[in-house]
Amino acid sequence: MSLKSFxxxxxxxxAGITLFVFLLIFANNFASTANLLNVLKQVSxxxxxxxxxxxxxxxxxxxxxFANVCSxxxxxxxxxxxxxxxxxxxxxxxxxxxxxxxxxxxxxxTVLKVPSLISTLGTxxxxxxxxxxxxxxxxxxxxxxPNFLFxxxxxxxPVPVIILITVVLFFIALILSTQTRTGVHLQATGENEEAAxxxxxxxxxxxxxxxxxxxxxxxxxxxxxxxxxxxAAPQMAGDFLLNGIAAxxxxxxxxxxxxxxxxxxxxxxxIIVCLSNGLILLxxxxxxxxxxxxxxxxxxVAVSASVLKRAAFAL
Amino acid sequence: MKTWKTLIAAAGIAGVTLGAGQASAxxxxxxxxxxxxxxxxxxANTVGEEAAKLGWEAQVLNSNGALETHASQLDNLIQKxxxxxxxxxxxxxxxxxxxxxxxxxxxxxxxxxxxxxxxxLFDVTPNEYIMAAEAAIYLLGTINYxxxxxxxxxxxxTGARIRGSILDAVLVENPTVKIVGEHSMARxxxxxxxxxxxxxxxxxxxxxxxxxxWASFDGxxxxxxxxxxxxxxxxxxxxxxxxxxxxxVYRRIKDPESMMTATIAIPFENMAKSAVTMMNQIxxxxxxxxxxxxxxxxxxxxxxxxxxxxxxxxx
Numbered sequence: 001m002s003l004k005s006f007x008x009x010x011x012x013x014x015a016g017i018t019l020f021v022f023l024l025i026f027a028n029n030f031a032s033t034a035n036l037l038n039v040l041k042q043v044s045x046x047x048x049x050x051x052x053x054x055x056x057x058x059x060x061x062x063x064x065x066f067a068n069v070c071s072x073x074x075x076x077x078x079x080x081x082x083x084x085x086x087x088x089x090x091x092x093x094x095x096x097x098x099x100x101x102x103x104x105x106x107x108x109x110t111v112l113k114v115p116s117l118i119s120t121l122g123t124x125x126x127x128x129x130x131x132x133x134x135x136x137x138x139x140x141x142x143x144x145x146p147n148f149l150f151x152x153x154x155x156x157x158p159v160p161v162i163i164l165i166t167v168v169l170f171f172i173a174l175i176l177s178t179q180t181r182t183g184v185h186l187q188a189t190g191e192n193e194e195a196a197x198x199x200x201x202x203x204x205x206x207x208x209x210x211x212x213x214x215x216x217x218x219x220x221x222x223x224x225x226x227x228x229x230x231x232a233a234p235q236m237a238g239d240f241l242l243n244g245i246a247a248x249x250x251x252x253x254x255x256x257x258x259x260x261x262x263x264x265x266x267x268x269x270x271i272i273v274c275l276s277n278g279l280i281l282l283x284x285x286x287x288x289x290x291x292x293x294x295x296x297x298x299x300x301v302a303v304s305a306s307v308l309k310r311a312a313f314a315l
Numbered sequence: 316m317k318t319w320k321t322l323i324a325a326a327g328i329a330g331v332t333l334g335a336g337q338a339s340a341x342x343x344x345x346x347x348x349x350x351x352x353x354x355x356x357x358x359a360n361t362v363g364e365e366a367a368k369l370g371w372e373a374q375v376l377n378s379n380g381a382l383e384t385h386a387s388q389l390d391n392l393i394q395k396x397x398x399x400x401x402x403x404x405x406x407x408x409x410x411x412x413x414x415x416x417x418x419x420x421x422x423x424x425x426x427x428x429x430x431x432x433x434x435x436l437f438d439v440t441p442n443e444y445i446m447a448a449e450a451a452i453y454l455l456g457t458i459n460y461x462x463x464x465x466x467x468x469x470x471x472x473t474g475a476r477i478r479g480s481i482l483d484a485v486l487v488e489n490p491t492v493k494i495v496g497e498h499s500m501a502r503x504x505x506x507x508x509x510x511x512x513x514x515x516x517x518x519x520x521x522x523x524x525x526x527x528x529w530a531s532f533d534g535x536x537x538x539x540x541x542x543x544x545x546x547x548x549x550x551x552x553x554x555x556x557x558x559x560x561x562x563x564v565y566r567r568i569k570d571p572e573s574m575m576t577a578t579i580a581i582p583f584e585n586m587a588k589s590a591v592t593m594m595n596q597i598x599x600x601x602x603x604x605x606x607x608x609x610x611x612x613x614x615x616x617x618x619x620x621x622x623x624x625x626x627x628x629x630x
Contacts (some may be wrong), residue, residue: 028395035394042387132501138470139382141408153412229382231409233471234501239381280391283342286350286377 008307012254012264012300016271023274027281037160039270039277044166045221045228047269049240050247051173052217057248057260058177059203059210060190061109061116065124066218067241069101071234072127073222078140078232087148094226095219101127102215106208116211131234139233152227162224169220174262186210190260246293247272249300258307272296341371341599343591344392347403349380352506352534354559354583358403358427361587369595382409389413393420399598400424401590404472407432423598425590427583430473431611436597436604439586441617443474446579447481449619450558453577454527457554460489462526465517466497467510467535475531478558482529496521500535510538518546526553533559533578540567543574550574560620560628568625577621580628586615 001009023030030036049066056063073094080090101123108119154161177183188196189206197203221240226232250271251264272293279289343366347359359375366373374392378385385405392400393416400422407414407430414434417424424435431438454464466482469475486492498513500506514535528543530536536557543553553574557564560580567575593613596602607613620628 032394038390038394042390045383136470136499136501138476139406139409225383228412229386229409230411231382231406233382233409235380236382239379239384276387277391277394280374280376280388281395283372283374285375 008257009255012250012271012303013267016267016274019271019278020274023278023281027278030278030281033158035277035281037158037163039273040163040166041160042277043266043269043273044160044162045225046240046243046247046273047266048166048169048217048224049221049237050244050251050265050269051170051262052214052221053244054248054251054260054262054265055173055177055186055213055217056105056116056210058186058190059207060193061207061211063102063105063116063120063211063214064241065101065105065120065127066214066244067237067239068124068127068131069098069215070218070222070225070237070240072101072131072134073097073219074226074232074236075131075134075140075234077222077226079134081145081148082140082143084143087145091148091151091223094222095216098215098217098219098222099212100215101218102212103208105215106211109211110204110207120211128234135232135234139231139236141231144227144230149227149230152224152229162228165224170262170266177262182209187259242293242297243269243272246297246300249297249304253300253303253307258304268300341366341369341399342395342397343371343373343594344395344397344400345373345375345403346378346385346388346392346400346405347375348378348385348405350377351380352404353561354428354532354534354581355403357561357583358587361584362401362403362427362591365588365591369591382406386410386413389417393417393422396420397422399594401587401594402426402429403587405429407435423594425594427586427590428474435611436593437608437611437613439590439593439613439615440474441579441581441586442614443477444481446558446581446617447478448485450478450556450577450579451482451485451529453619453621454529454554454556455485455489455492457556457576458492458526461491463493463495463521463524464527464529465514465521465525466494467514467528467530467539468497468499469506469531469535470499471501472531478531492527495525500531506534507538510535511542514539515542518542522546528553528555528574530555530557533557533561533564536575536578537563537567540574544572548574560617562630565620565625565629568620568622569629577619579617580620581617582615589613589615 053063053066076097077090077094080093081087105120105123108114109116152162185201186206188201189203193203225236247268248260248265250268252258252260254264255261275292276289345359345362347355350356363373363375376388378388389410390413400417405426414424414432418434426435426438428440429438468479496517498517500509528539530539536555540555550571554576555574556577558579560578564578567573593607596607597604
C-alpha cells in the first residue's frame with residue numbers, strides 16, 4: 001500500500017487517534033474512567049442513529065428525516081407511557097413508528113420515484129407536525145417505570161447499559177452490511193444501481209430496506225433517549241441531524257474511502273463526541289463546537305469528493 | 316491529508332483555550348438552554364462577565380434548545396469537574412439525572428428561571444405569578460375591561476406557562492373580555508417563524524375584531540408588533556402587553572408607531588449577578604445556603620414598564 005493509499009484509507013482514523021491522544025494528554029479528566037464511559041454513552045445515542053442513516057446512504061439514498069422521526073417516536077412512547085400503557089408496548093410502538101416512517105420513505109422513493117432528498121424532507125416535516133400535534137409542544141415528563149429508565153440510564157457494574165446495547169447493535173449492523181448477501185446487495189445497489197439490477201438484485205427492495213433500517217434506528221434511538229432523559233419532547237433529537245450526517249460523512253473518509261461504511265460511521269461518531277467532550281474539558285466556549293463541526297463536514301465531503309473524482313478518472 | 320491537517324488544527328484551536336482553562340482558581344460552567352432567545356443570552360453572558368470580574372474562568376455553553384445536547388453538556392461539565400454550575404432556563408425535571416450527578420460530585424448548581432430541584436441550591440427567579448397578574452390586569456385596563464383579545468402562549472416553558480394560567484384566571488373573573496384567537500408557540504428551535512406564522516393568520520382572521528394582544532414573552536411581542544403594523548394598525552388601535560423587558564421593547568413602548576403598550580421588566584442581568592454573588596458566597600466563602608436563601612427560590616422583583624416610566628429604563 002502506498003503512502004497516499006494509506007492516508008486515504010486510514011488518514012482520518014489516525015487523525016482521530018491523534019485527537020484522542022491529544023485530549024488524553026491535555027484535557028484534564030478526559031482519561032478518567034467516568035469520563036470515558038460518559039463519552040461512550042454519548043457516542044451510543046449518536047452512533048445508533050448515524051448507523052441507520054449509513055444504511056440508507058449505502059443504497060445511495062439520503063434520509064433527512066431520521067432526527068424528526070426519532071423525536072416523533074419519542075413522543076409516541078412518552079404519550080403512551082403517560083397514559084399508563086405498559087412500557088414494553090410503548091417501546092414497541094415507538095420502534096414501529098420508526099419502521100413505518102422508514103418504510104414510507106422507501107415507498108416514496110421507489111414507487112412514487114420522489115428523490116430521497118425531497119421525500120425525506122417531506123417526511124421530516126410530517127413527523128415534526130405529528131410530534132407537535134401529539135404533545136401540543138409540551139414535553140411528557142414523569143411516571144416512568146424504573147425498568148424502562150434502566151434502558152437509558154441503567155448500569156451493569158460501572159458500565160451504562162446503553163453502551164452494551166450499542167456494541168451489540170453495532171456488530172449486528174457490521175455483519176449485516178459486510179458479511180451477508182443482503183449487505184452485498186445493498187452495497188451493489190448504492191454503487192451502481194443499473195448494474196446491480198441487471199445482475200438480478202432487487203434494487204427497489206434494497207432501497208426500501210436501507211431507508212427502513214434508518215427509520216428503525218431512529219425508533220430505537222428514541223427509546224434510549226426517552227429512557228435517558230425521562231422525558232419526551234417534539235424536538236428532542238434536533239441536534240442529531242447535523243451530528244449524524246457529520247459522523248457518516250466523516251466515516252466515508254476512512255476504511256473504504258468515499259463509501260459509507262458502518263465501522264467508519266462509528267469511528268466518525270466517536271471523533272465528533274470526543275471533540276465535543278474535549279472542547280468542553282479544555283474550556284472552549286459554545287461557538288467553537290459549531291465551528292469545528294462545520295469544518296469537519298466540509299473537509300469530509302471535500303476528501304470524499306476528491307477520492308470519488310479520482311476513481312472516476314481511473315475508470 | 317487535508318482531513319489530518321484539519322483535525323490537528325482543530326486540536327490546536329482547542330489547545331489555545333487550554334491555558335486559560337487551567338489558570339483560573341474557580342471554574343464555572345454556564346449553560347443556557349437556547350441562546351437564540353435574547354433573555355437567555357443576556358442571562359448567560361452576564362453570568363460570564365460577572366464571573367470574569369471575580370477572576371473566575373467561566374465557560375459558557377449553548378444547548379441550542381435540544382434536550383440531548385443540554386444533557387450531554389451537563390455531563391461533560393460534571394466530568395470536567397467544574398467548581399460550580401449556573402444554568403439559564405434549564406429544566407430540572409428532564410435533567411434530574413444530571414443534577415443528581417452534579418450533587419453527588421459535590422458541584423453546587425444554581426439555576427436561573429428554571430424551577431426548583433432537590434439537587435440544586437436554588438432557582439433565581441422573578442415571581443411569575445405576581446408578574447403575570449400585573450401584566451394581565453394591565454392589559455385589561457388598557458381596553459377598559461371589555462372587548463376581544465388575541466393570545467400568544469408558550470406552554471413548554473414553566474414561567475411562560477404560569478403567565479398563561481394566571482391570565483386565564485384573570486379572564487375568568489372578567490367575562491366581558493373574550494379570547495377570539497390564540498396560538499401556542501411550540502417550536503423552540505424556530506420559534507420566531509412559529510410565532511410569525513401563527514399570529515399572522517390570527518390577525519388576518521380577526522381583523523377589526525380585537526382590542527388587545529397578550530404575548531407570553533417579549534420576543535413574541537416584537538414579532539406580533541411588526542405584524543400588527545404590517546396589517547395597517549396604528550398606536551392606540553390595539554394594546555400589546557407582554558413580559559420580560561429589554562431595550563428594544565422599551566424603545567417600542569415609546570415609539571409612536573408601535574402597538575407595544577407595556578412589559579414587565581425582569582432584571583435578567585441582576586438575576587445573573589445574584590447567581591454569581593451567591594455562588595461565590597456559598598462555594599468560595601463557605602457560607603451555608605440556608606443563611607442566604609431559605610427556600611428553593613431566590614425571588615428578584617420585577618417592574619411594570621409603560622409610557623409613564625419607560626424613560627427610566629431606556630439607555
